[in-house]
Amino acid sequence: MKPFDGKTALVTGGTRGIGNAIARRLLDLGADVVITGRDRAGAEKAAAELARGGGNCRGVALDVADFGQVEAVIKAIGAVDILVNNAGMTKDDVLMRLKEDDWDAVLDANLKGTFACSRAVIRGMMKKRWGRIVNIGSIVGSMGNIGQANYVAAKAGMEGLTKTLAREYASRGITANVVAPGFIETDMTRSLDDAVRAGLMAQIPMERFGSPEDVAAAVAFLAGDDAAYVTGQVIHVNGGMRM
Numbered sequence: 001m002k003p004f005d006g007k008t009a010l011v012t013g014g015t016r017g018i019g020n021a022i023a024r025r026l027l028d029l030g031a032d033v034v035i036t037g038r039d040r041a042g043a044e045k046a047a048a049e050l051a052r053g054g055g056n057c058r059g060v061a062l063d064v065a066d067f068g069q070v071e072a073v074i075k076a077i078g079a080v081d082i083l084v085n086n087a088g089m090t091k092d093d094v095l096m097r098l099k100e101d102d103w104d105a106v107l108d109a110n111l112k113g114t115f116a117c118s119r120a121v122i123r124g125m126m127k128k129r130w131g132r133i134v135n136i137g138s139i140v141g142s143m144g145n146i147g148q149a150n151y152v153a154a155k156a157g158m159e160g161l162t163k164t165l166a167r168e169y170a171s172r173g174i175t176a177n178v179v180a181p182g183f184i185e186t187d188m189t190r191s192l193d194d195a196v197r198a199g200l201m202a203q204i205p206m207e208r209f210g211s212p213e214d215v216a217a218a219v220a221f222l223a224g225d226d227a228a229y230v231t232g233q234v235i236h237v238n239g240g241m242r243m
């Protein structure tokens with residue numbers, strides 16, 4: 001018996017990076033996992049690769065910023081026991097140059113997507129009187145960050161949304177928490193130039209960027225029965241960058 005045998009997990013944005021490591025971890029723990037990406041072929045390819053490492057994994061196309069699409073796709077998936085709202089993106093610029101479209105795109109993918117996916121799974125979780133929602137926030141949601149007003153607003157908003165979900169559904173056996181990564185080696189951070197990377201590294205007591213697996217471990221804890229009494233929390237995974 002594995003801890004997540006019989007559970008279905010939905011990991012949004014599982015095609016690469018942190019979401020892919022979360023999917024791997026949940027598969028290893030026995031869950032059936034559905035991953036999503038905006039492109040169907042990409043999602044199916046990533047799911048096939050994950051399944052080769054063991055476990056049942058399916059990839060579906062989903063743009064979490066599209067509310068109607070979220071409702072239709074999650075209805076087709078069926079009951080979800082563990083929802084990991086991981087899909088996210090950045091479109092950075094300082095506030096005075098930040099475009100309205102870039103504000104909307106980042107808020108829609110990171111924050112409205114989390115609302116839409118959570119709303120779509122909550123009824124099924126209530127019926128089972130068991131559910132886990134883990135939202136992937138960011139260290140910058142607590143600290144602010146130059147050039148990321150849209151992204152920071154979305155991640156800070158996600159913390160408020162999570163605490164509200166936690167309060168609304170605690171009595172139904174559903175927990176909702178945030179995992180807030182610091183700087184993790186993925187496509188999202190690989191494009192940073194050397195000077196920025198060195199500046200960030202100087203702020204990390206552990207003197208390394210995190211790995212997607214560091215984040216996946218915290219998600220697995222919150223998704224399991226060991227975290228039954230943990231809800232409405234923000235768990236920071238950042239090598240000590242923010243304490």
Ligand SMILES: NC(=O)c1ccc[n+]([C@@H]2O[C@H](COP(=O)([O-])OP(=O)(O)OC[C@H]3O[C@@H](n4cnc5c(N)ncnc54)[C@H](OP(=O)(O)O)[C@@H]3O)[C@@H](O)[C@H]2O)c1
Nearest residue numbers: 013015017018037038063064086087088138183184186188
């Ligand atoms: N890397 C870090 O240092 C870091 C730090 C703090 C927080 N985070 C957060 O961690 C999460 C994962 O980040 P990552 O670094 O793994 O990023 P990544 O490597 O860029 O991967 C992003 C994932 O999200 C998916 N995605 C993006 N927009 C989407 C949308 N509208 N609908 C559905 N899927 C979408 C992408 O799928 P497709 O491209 O296939 O559509 C991809 O699977 C994000 O929420 C990010 O904000 C990352």
